[in-house]
Amino acid sequence: MSASVSTRRSRASRLTYYRLCAIAGRLVIYLLLIAIALLVIMPLLWMLSTSFKPKPEWFTRELHWIPLTFTWENYQALLNNPNTPIVRWFLNSLLVATLSTIATLTVTSLAAYAYARMDFPGRKALYTLLLATLFMPGMMFLIPNFLTIYRLGLLNSYLGVIIPGLAGVFGVFFLRQFFESIPKELEESAEIDGASKFQIFYKIVLPLSKPALATLGILTFLGSWNDFLWPLLILRDRALLTLPPGLRTLQGAYTSEYGLMMAGAVIVAVPVIVIYIFLQRYIVQSVASTGLKN
């Protein structure tokens, strides 16, 4: 009798012990997650903090995360210096990224639809050829493509920055998979009603593909906005630069003017971070899905 009571009690205490362990474990995981989140965010906060500090505070002995005197003077100095026309760079970046996105979506969706739904001689061979180039390292094309742009007279032009990206195969591959998942019946009944292939594509398939087009559009815009090496090679005039090669110019123009450089970095980073905050789910999902498909 007493033995059974004691086992029951010990079983109860063992249960609370396990529950306590589970709570403690969860607490440890939370603390770990928070600590890592802080480590990830800190560099960005430091960038922001430096950009609002006046020059004497860049090198102080003690660490101040919040500027002792908050100032816009780094941003003002940057905006007023004609040698680093950052407003112009911002507009250049916006133009290049927008045009790249529109052109890529147009060119790739047309091709992807043909590869997904139309039957024509050479289709399989061409598509296999496209896929095979996915595995080729991009550096092989750097020098010859630079020369092609040069011979076309497009060096130092936005077009020269934009058009090589339109050869990309990833978008075709990505959209084709989506188009194939759309039920065929809609297109077939439209065809019976006498719609042309282009009408079907434009009026039925594209509206149904908004999520896929949005995903590809976001990735293309981010890629173009952030691209560094290609615009660095193509754009020679200071006024024509996009923001990432512009940051390189800042690094060269202001020796140890860290506040100004961080102000420049903030100007480049803020638009993508704003896009990320609003479209975070799309971006994260698109990365996850591209990974799994491969």
Next chain:
Amino acid sequence: MTTTLTAGRKGRRRPNWWVPYLFILPHLAFFALFIGYPFFNGLWISFHKFDFLRPERTEFVGLQNYLALFTPGNIKFNEFWNAFGNTAEFVIYSVPPLVIIPLLLAVLLNTKTPGRNLFRAIYFAPWVLSVAVVGLLWWWIFQSQGGLINYYLWELGIRPPRWLSSMPWAWISIVIATIWWTLGFNMIIFLAALQDIPGYLYEAGAIDGATGWQLFWEITLPMLRPVMLFIVIITIIASFNLFGQPFFMTGGGPAQPGGGGATEPVMLRIYREGFERPFQGSAAAMSFVVATIMILISYVQFRIFRQRT
């Protein structure tokens, strides 16, 4: 009547047979110009002494650009293999943490804890930044004067090294910046793969009395094998393309006694050979050698992983 109709149809081509070609034409034209043609044009250039600003001086040199890269003692040999060795070093330093850390983060996040979407979003955030922002920011963080890292090291009573201008600290700085920038990408892919592992496997394991650690080794890791192959390959390729971080943070330095920069990756070497110096033929040869090695490495990895599964 019917027979004549079908016979007639057979004789003619299908109407509108050209429509599909019209759809693929724009993409195919750009593809031919910027992926197809440069493949052959690049090979052609690599067999020449070539400077695009002086096309009249173009001279066929056969395999000379390649031979220079494989002749010990040749200055191009030293420059190229120093840079190639640097890139290989970076691959070795960066790939293990870029696979292990994201995997552990994905496992931590693969629970039903509230707020996990917020953490996922934060960890992934640096990936959306340009390499120019990342390079400039970490260059500032690792500065000896006013750098953030050194504040904390002095606080702890540790005498900080000269991060960006001494070895091995320059590599460590570049690897840390790279991990911060790209860990979210691999984490997201691991996380998606973890969510695809059926829950009953863990339930069965738990009934058999397996510990959490055993579940991880016996169920999670084997189930992740295909995704692991994908991540290892794309991470190696990405690390092979290292360019922007040393470009902003170290300029390829510090200089070595034997010549060449200690953190100058092969992409930066190609850039300097082809765009700061007038040797596009040699630069094209270098990029073909590196590309061939990269393709071979991915192929071998693919075979190894295939055999094991």
